[in-house]
Amino acid sequence: MREDGEKDAIAHGGDLDAARRLFPDAPEPWLDLSTGINPVPYPLPPLEASALHRLPSPGDLARLKAAAAAAYGAPGPDHVAAAPGTQILIETLPRLLPPARVAVVGPTYAEHAAAWTRAGHDVRMVDDPAEAAEADILVAVSPNNPDGRVFSVEALAQAGRGLVVLDQAFADLEPVEAASPRPGLVVLRSFGKTYGLAGLRLGFALAEPDLARRIETALGPWAVSGPAILAGLAALPDAAWRREAAAARAQDAARLDRMIARAGGRIVGGTALFRTADFPDGPGLFRALGAAGIYVRRFREAPARLRFGLPPDKAAWCRLSRVLR
Template structure:
């Protein structure tokens, strides 16, 4: 039996159909994406005209290696890390199990189970055993921001690799916590480790559908082969090369400022922040479903969770005007108006 599709954030069209209003007039806080996209570098006409030549991929891989600090490996560009999640069942040997540290991004367990892989949703790293051929850790975690230290992940890697398994560390939200990332250590000298990185979240360009995977050559080659030729477009490779070799200080400062503003709004509304990462905050409230619907009726979308009805995830608003709009809406909703 195929598991039902997961309803992710970003569903403005569906929300506007149900609650009214034009999609462009909604305030979308349902995703963990930088609300202020980075300025696009120039993209030459040939990038649009031709299939992506090897030199473009090589340039993007070199830029990503510098950005992620991966001196021992060249990150492989992929059309969003979701595309690689679809390939993960290929890395589980027949009769072996997978473990996903949960709760977390739901596509991991869904894809594996739909492929017939037995999945254990585990609460912590100590629950990993020799029975697990594939282990997935999202770090920082989505949606609660749980963060394991690099030392804890290296210890886990030794255990997983020692039993012939593969540890996947998803660092989609790692750009704001570079000191905790394990990507710089991935490569041929760390067999049994595969790291996922997102491009679109930090740079605010999720529509580009671009990510990177970092690991030992045989595993990365299997990923590349599974995706097929020309998986990433020339314009995407060109944009990544430009932005990942530029100074990102202003982007980081903007995200920090937007996160501080969001936390101020949530605290001012009396909402209890129980977790989060640089691009989102997680709130725990008994009346979370009512708050979600009340905000929708005011054309503001946040992210609810079917597995925990008390949780709401708030992404960053783009500016002070949007902060004020959220604050006013929360004041009305929490007052029962």
């Protein structure tokens, strides 16, 4: 169901076209807090013009995979499949495997269950990994979206009797265990969320070399653009920036928690990049925010619940504060 009520695909954050349909009289520009993307992007150096003029070479891709392996703790570049965003990896992996019983730990990012279902697998939702004993494949997001739950890698490995797919899209700026690929474990990592560069479309699957090769073969040649490769080569080795961003976003998240509490909200989860809260009148607050040109994420199955991304600057913080007061 779309945010505007039309029957369609799964609703996602960032759909300002839907926001404008819902609130046609809202002031522009919109303040989009409906995603969990770092609002302070990585300061990319100027991109070489050749990145737009030529096709990426195998050497370019190899260097990107080596940088990703070093940043994410994979044994080597042969354990890395680079892709134009993690969404395409979520879509591709189920098509590479024979029909199986799949357990998805939820509630979570809805595209996981949808992708396995579209590929012909028998999918069921479970509340806890321990409930997946009969499944051949276990899918979990950690930290989870939208509640921020964290699952230990060992607990997931023990719960899954076959393949474990671990989506760590929100792990980079969190004090959580970074999972390294090993037999029976595939890890998905998002570049765009961490570095605030979602429009570049870059993500990675960390897997055993055979599966990593199968994923890249399915994606085809030149799946990752030249500009995205250069961005990854600049940002992934910059561990100091990631540490500073993690500390700054944690402070922002704590500030947002205080604002939400003053507005009568009860924090029910989140990460350093988004906060999820229940309100006495969630639908009413959603409408008030929308009328002020502020778009947040709502949940059809939990009307009291709203998810807030982080404002990017002082003016945006003040704008949100005025409505929450």
